[in-house]
Amino acid sequence: MDEINNETPVIFFGGEPQGARQKLGVVVGGSLSEGVLVKLDRDTLIEGLSVGSYVTIDGQTNRKFFGLITDIALDATDQKIQKTPPTDEFIAQVYRGTAVYGTLAVKPMLVMEAGAERKPIKTVPAHFTQAYRSTPEEVQAIFAEPDSKTYEIGSALDNDKLNIRLNLERFVERSSAVFGRSGTGKTFLTLPLLASVIHQQLASVLIFDMHNDYGYTLKGDKNRKLKGLKQLNAIASRITIVTLDEASSRLRNSRPEFALKIGYDQIEVEDIEMLRDVLSLSDVQVNALFLLKRKFPKDWIRQLLNDEVDPGVQELFDSGKIVEGTYGAMQRKLTRLLKFDFLQDRVADDFVTRIIGHLERGESVVVEFGRYGSDLPAYVFVANFLTRRIHRRYVEMKETAEGSGGAEPQKLVIAIEEAHKFLEPGIAELTIFGTIARELRKYNVTLLIVDQRPSQIDAEVMSQIGTRITCALSDEKDISAVFTGVSGVQELRSVLAALDSKQQALIMGHAVPMPVVVKTAEYGEAMYARYAIGDDAEKRQNLLHGKKSAPDDLI
Numbered sequence: 001m002d003e004i005n006n007e008t009p010v011i012f013f014g015g016e017p018q019g020a021r022q023k024l025g026v027v028v029g030g031s032l033s034e035g036v037l038v039k040l041d042r043d044t045l046i047e048g049l050s051v052g053s054y055v056t057i058d059g060q061t062n063r064k065f066f067g068l069i070t071d072i073a074l075d076a077t078d079q080k081i082q083k084t085p086p087t088d089e090f091i092a093q094v095y096r097g098t099a100v101y102g103t104l105a106v107k108p109m110l111v112m113e114a115g116a117e118r119k120p121i122k123t124v125p126a127h128f129t130q131a132y133r134s135t136p137e138e139v140q141a142i143f144a145e146p147d148s149k150t151y152e153i154g155s156a157l158d159n160d161k162l163n164i165r166l167n168l169e170r171f172v173e174r175s176s177a178v179f180g181r182s183g184t185g186k187t188f189l190t191l192p193l194l195a196s197v198i199h200q201q202l203a204s205v206l207i208f209d210m211h212n213d214y215g216y217t218l219k220g221d222k223n224r225k226l227k228g229l230k231q232l233n234a235i236a237s238r239i240t241i242v243t244l245d246e247a248s249s250r251l252r253n254s255r256p257e258f259a260l261k262i263g264y265d266q267i268e269v270e271d272i273e274m275l276r277d278v279l280s281l282s283d284v285q286v287n288a289l290f291l292l293k294r295k296f297p298k299d300w301i302r303q304l305l306n307d308e309v310d311p312g313v314q315e316l317f318d319s320g321k322i323v324e325g326t327y328g329a330m331q332r333k334l335t336r337l338l339k340f341d342f343l344q345d346r347v348a349d350d351f352v353t354r355i356i357g358h359l360e361r362g363e364s365v366v367v368e369f370g371r372y373g374s375d376l377p378a379y380v381f382v383a384n385f386l387t388r389r390i391h392r393r394y395v396e397m398k399e400t401a402e403g404s405g406g407a408e409p410q411k412l413v414i415a416i417e418e419a420h421k422f423l424e425p426g427i428a429e430l431t432i433f434g435t436i437a438r439e440l441r442k443y444n445v446t447l448l449i450v451d452q453r454p455s456q457i458d459a460e461v462m463s464q465i466g467t468r469i470t471c472a473l474s475d476e477k478d479i480s481a482v483f484t485g486v487s488g489v490q491e492l493r494s495v496l497a498a499l500d501s502k503q504q505a506l507i508m509g510h511a512v513p514m515p516v517v518v519k520t521a522e523y524g525e526a527m528y529a530r531y532a533i534g535d536d537a538e539k540r541q542n543l544l545h546g547k548k549s550a551p552d553d554l555i
Helices: 089-095 136-142 168-173 186-199 246-252 269-273 283-295 300-305 311-318 324-338 351-360 370-374 376-404 432-439 459-463 476-482 490-497 525-531 537-544
Strands: 022-031 035-040 054-058 063-076 100-113 130-133 150-156 159-167 176-179 204-209 217-219 225-227 239-243 364-368 412-417 445-451 467-470 504-509 516-520
Touching (some): 035 054, 054 100, 063 490, 100 490, 136 159, 150 186, 150 504, 159 168, 159 516, 186 412, 204 351, 204 376, 269 376, 283 324, 370 376, 376 445, 432 459
Antiparallel strands (some): 217 225
8 A cells, every 4th residue: 555655855844934824723623544623713714715725733742734625514513503593694693603613624644843854644633733724835845846857737726826846756656647537638737747757858758649639739628729749849859759540640740750560470469369358359269369370470360361261270170279160250350450551461660669769769759549549459459569569678678787787778658548448457467558557667667547437447556556646537436446555545535526627636646745636737838838948048937927928939
């Protein structure tokens, strides 16, 4: 079970933080497992509070507890008041804050003592200790200060001027995920996050671009065209676009470097085995494919596509190793996949080696699927085909480095959409993506899972995800699944359920010191400025803060 990260030391802010502190109330109950209950003061405006906001509780021994509001409720000293509320406004005013009052459920996440680093919660504040709305200075002391290894993902939910940053070095150390139902803006969140990883040269990135959103352009609201990774000036030279569909790329003017082609003789049965659910292949049929591969090591695909039965195939029929009906069923199921244009009888170039070469040089690759993005068998096949070979190469390089003391391979983040198709229970342990998720950073390869159905991802894989960025989800099963394998944060379910449908996310795990709800940054002109080329930093900063436009060469 993952604990909330607490390793990075921070400076303790002794005494009163800068700026006035807003007192909320006092602690009146609670527990370590469920969080504490804060009774609001009479003067505290309950309507000005929201779940996901920060609270600081002053302990009795020169320590401060930091937590999130997970619930807001109304209560009364006498329950009869709920049945016979006052009708006179003066009596109602007298009751407020005395006979009736508001309460906050606060989940403490971190504790800091004078002169000490932040620590995980192992106790609770005492009765009647004071609770305050956390000041910007307190929040900034918890989260990473701006430097070259962080990413400003958005602002605090209740303070647009308070920027929240991810520790990118920790983000790429382990597999991570961006969850959210369709339409919540996962792509607009993921693209600039990956751009920062590339810009700060923390890892190479391989993106399986199912919907053609990451390479050259993507569609925003009202069909507005936005810039993809290849148009962000500071990283454009380190981005290579590869396409499966040249016609689609020409229409979209995405300017790929080359078209990916796969020869029949390059395909292994394990590449097809991943499709057993997508193509409804039975275990008997998969075993028959292995028999066929052993009989025809280089030509087994061509045998399947051949209308004439080869004598060698007939031998398999006659010996009873393959039933003729099973063979015919395999042919029918696989013919649709094997007739895709990017699959060819022979290819002159080893395109997989070319892609691996880009990654080894510290460059990043976007694989565009064009019209094949809507064809699930094509997407699953290509993603599995490439990743199996890339992982094999990284294992080889890592082991060589350990044996000879040479350089280790460049860190690699593989971004995969519709990840549950590869990581479902019963399938994850058989796929290369499940292997990568379980191995963590052992071979310098990690996953970035982008998905709208976390409940369909294997629980063991979920428990290995280091950082989880979750936008709004509708299904209760998906909400529950987000917290799989993370201890001490189940109370945040209500926070996740209350997120707006766009531009809000709950972040927890390895890259942040404590869970945080953010209003994510809008993807557009201001975001482009982060990846501008040039020395005119002032103009770029003006654009970031909306003061004036920057020249075209800066965006």
